[in-house]
Amino acid sequence: MNRFEYVRPGTLAEAVAAAAAPGAAFLAGGTNLLDLMKGGIARPDRLVDLTHLPGLDAVERLPDGSTRIGALVRNADLAHDPDFAARYPAIAEALLSGASGQLRNAATAAGNVLQRTRCRYFYDTASACNKREPGSGCDALGGENRAHAVLGWSEHCIATHPSDFCVPLAALGAVVELEGPAGRREVPLAEFHHLPGSTPERETARGPGEMIVALRLPPEAARFAAHSRYLKVRERISYAFAVVSAAAALTLADDGRIGEARLALGGVALKPWRSTEAEAALAGQAPDRAAFERAAEIALADARPSGDNAYKIPLARRIVVRALQLAAAGTPERLPALPASPFAPAPGGVLHV
Amino acid sequence: MNHSIRLTINGEERRIDLDDPRVTLLDLLRERLDLTGTKKGCDRGQCGACTVLLDGRRVNSCLALAVSLDGSSVTTIEGLATNGELHPVQAAFIAHDGFQCGYCTPGQIMSAVGLIAEAQAGGDPERVREGMSGNLCRCGAYAGITEAVIEAGARMAEASGRQEKAA
Numbered sequence: 171m172n173r174f175e176y177v178r179p180g181t182l183a184e185a186v187a188a189a190a191a192p193g194a195a196f197l198a199g200g201t202n203l204l205d206l207m208k209g210g211i212a213r214p215d216r217l218v219d220l221t222h223l224p225g226l227d228a229v230e231r232l233p234d235g236s237t238r239i240g241a242l243v244r245n246a247d248l249a250h251d252p253d254f255a256a257r258y259p260a261i262a263e264a265l266l267s268g269a270s271g272q273l274r275n276a277a278t279a280a281g282n283v284l285q286r287t288r289c290r291y292f293y294d295t296a297s298a299c300n301k302r303e304p305g306s307g308c309d310a311l312g313g314e315n316r317a318h319a320v321l322g323w324s325e326h327c328i329a330t331h332p333s334d335f336c337v338p339l340a341a342l343g344a345v346v347e348l349e350g351p352a353g354r355r356e357v358p359l360a361e362f363h364h365l366p367g368s369t370p371e372r373e374t375a376r377g378p379g380e381m382i383v384a385l386r387l388p389p390e391a392a393r394f395a396a397h398s399r400y401l402k403v404r405e406r407i408s409y410a411f412a413v414v415s416a417a418a419a420l421t422l423a424d425d426g427r428i429g430e431a432r433l434a435l436g437g438v439a440l441k442p443w444r445s446t447e448a449e450a451a452l453a454g455q456a457p458d459r460a461a462f463e464r465a466a467e468i469a470l471a472d473a474r475p476s477g478d479n480a481y482k483i484p485l486a487r488r489i490v491v492r493a494l495q496l497a498a499a500g501t502p503e504r505l506p507a508l509p510a511s512p513f514a515p516a517p518g519g520v521l522h523v
Numbered sequence: 524m525n526h527s528i529r530l531t532i533n534g535e536e537r538r539i540d541l542d543d544p545r546v547t548l549l550d551l552l553r554e555r556l557d558l559t560g561t562k563k564g565c566d567r568g569q570c571g572a573c574t575v576l577l578d579g580r581r582v583n584s585c586l587a588l589a590v591s592l593d594g595s596s597v598t599t600i601e602g603l604a605t606n607g608e609l610h611p612v613q614a615a616f617i618a619h620d621g622f623q624c625g626y627c628t629p630g631q632i633m634s635a636v637g638l639i640a641e642a643q644a645g646g647d648p649e650r651v652r653e654g655m656s657g658n659l660c661r662c663g664a665y666a667g668i669t670e671a672v673i674e675a676g677a678r679m680a681e682a683s684g685r686q687e688k689a690a
């Protein structure tokens with residue numbers, strides 16, 4: 171780990187001012203940043219410790235029906251907040267499918283959104299990586315790339331964004347509230363993470379010195395509470411990142427048809443991948459397998475392998491269909507013992523043969 | 524620059540002067556305070572051997588900067604037994620053979636204490652296994668670990684029920 175200066179601001183204004191210096195980084199739970207610093211991938215000159223700032227750890231219901239998640243709310247506290255979990259069950263399920271009990275106790279809402287890719291070549295400082303060292307090349311191209319992107323990638327970077335939390339956040343239209351040297355602004359979460367293009371080192375819409383102060387769910391996000399699921403394929407049952415995941419949320423009209431649908435995918439791109447086209451195709455349809463398969467086709471229409479990962483495309487289609495089936499069947503009373511696991515018993519018996 | 528912090532460690536309040544902000548809670552415990560019960564496995568959040576309770580919640584001490592924890596209270600495996608009597612989770616690990624080499628055990632036990640306090644898993648083995656998935660055991664003592672966590676959880680619930688009745 172490199173040497174750094176440790177700064178502990180007492181107010182938001184002090185935090186933003188301290189972070190304006192080049193080479194400064196915010197410290198929240200530290201579960202991603204310290205890992206990257208130990209590996210020499212992140213080498214900040216100054217750490218601005220946010221964890222002693224007051225007022226950033228609340229989950230608030232606003233009068234208009236939206237919900238504001240403070241930047242420092244711990245992942246475990248958010249998932250286990252009974253009111254929050256009842257309103258946004260797919261978010262609770264996604265959080266509980268991520269990392270481990272210990273990590274979720276430390277990880278914060280903002281830190282989760284800003285966690286960096288798990289591309290092995292990004293982590294290995296002996297490898298070429300355009301994200302870590304712009305212009306150096308991308309050793310994942312033609313390397314071990316089973317886990318890499320099938321949507322939105324470029325020849326410059328084929329990595330994925332690893333967050334589970336962000337997938338239902340994108341589906342539900344969450345907004346990122348930022349505070350920086352130039353004041354406050356907001357960015358929709360679905361536009362917050364950048365696709366790689368020719369500048370994979372530019373990861374998010376966050377400007378220098380800008381801090382995430384909160385994530386906000388708009389009033390309509392709570393409409394889907396009765397029909398929301400998150401489903402995540404992993405290489406082991408628990409404590410593993412997504413190979414492919416999907417958040418699906420529906421409203422069902424009195425005649426049983428789909429009113430509104432929300433759909434986003436994880437593990438397939440350098441951002442949580444919302445498909446508004448698939449959502450539009452589901453509106454007004456009967457919630458049956460044919461409609462779900464059409465939506466899956468649409469969501470993956472532009473997918474192409476970036477290496478040894480063609481398998482992810484049919485896998486993602488199946489996960490989309492299954493997530494939609496589970497959402498249509500209804501949010502379970504209590505989260506399953508294995509949150510988001512495809513190994514949990516499915517409604518109506520076998521779904522795939 | 525020196526950083527002076529206050530930590531309550533296993534019930535004892537201590538002032539600690541850190542000459543370097545890079546020290547993790549794990550290294551502080553093991554290298555500077557001689558509390559070597561907490562183990563270093565991966566040092567990267569991937570194994571759970573370093574699990575301690577921070578303000579009553581289980582965390583990986585390898586991914587926590589000590590300087591940032593000023594004012595917190597930490598419980599390690601050394602702080603679980605009271606007056607020479609093992610904590611119910613410790614006793615249950617012995618009764619159920621919840622270990623072989625023992626390297627992961629302090630982390631497993633601290634994680635189990637944290638899990639029981641979270642009160643999400645109850646006596647459901649599937650929920651206990653999922654709740655303990657952040658603790659790897661190279662010896663594969665998982666069957667005994669799950670039994671131990673379930674039994675200790677039940678005993679602790681019983682004991683606190685008795686206490687409530689008595690109160």
Ligand SMILES: Cc1cc2nc3c(=O)[nH]c(=O)nc-3n(C[C@H](O)[C@H](O)[C@H](O)COP(=O)(O)OP(=O)(O)OC[C@H]3O[C@@H](n4cnc5c(N)ncnc54)[C@H](O)[C@@H]3O)c2cc1C
Pocket residue numbers: 195196197198199200201202203204205220241267268269270273276277278279280281282283284285332333334335380381382383409410411412567568569
């Ligand atoms: C072994 C392991 C397994 C994991 N498995 C999963 C998984 O399955 N699914 C999953 O989604 N995640 C997983 N994670 C990642 C974990 O969720 C993240 O490490 C965590 O959410 C990061 O939050 P933090 O508060 O610890 O962030 P930190 O590590 O403190 O910060 C992360 C980044 O965000 C920046 N930052 C933090 N807060 C702010 C803010 N308010 N404003 C601006 N910048 C900020 C920091 O500067 C840093 O760049 C895993 C991690 C580990 C170590």
Ligand code: SF4
Pocket residue numbers: 287289290291292298299300301302307308309310311326327328329370
């Ligand atoms: S895929 Fe992206 S993160 Fe991975 S090595 Fe290539 S440029 Fe780096």
Ligand code: FES
Pocket residue numbers: 562563564565566567568569570571572573574583584585586
């Ligand atoms: S040593 Fe901390 S998780 Fe492995």
Ligand code: FES
Pocket residue numbers: 621622623624625626627628659660661662663664
């Ligand atoms: S008992 Fe040996 S690693 Fe668990």
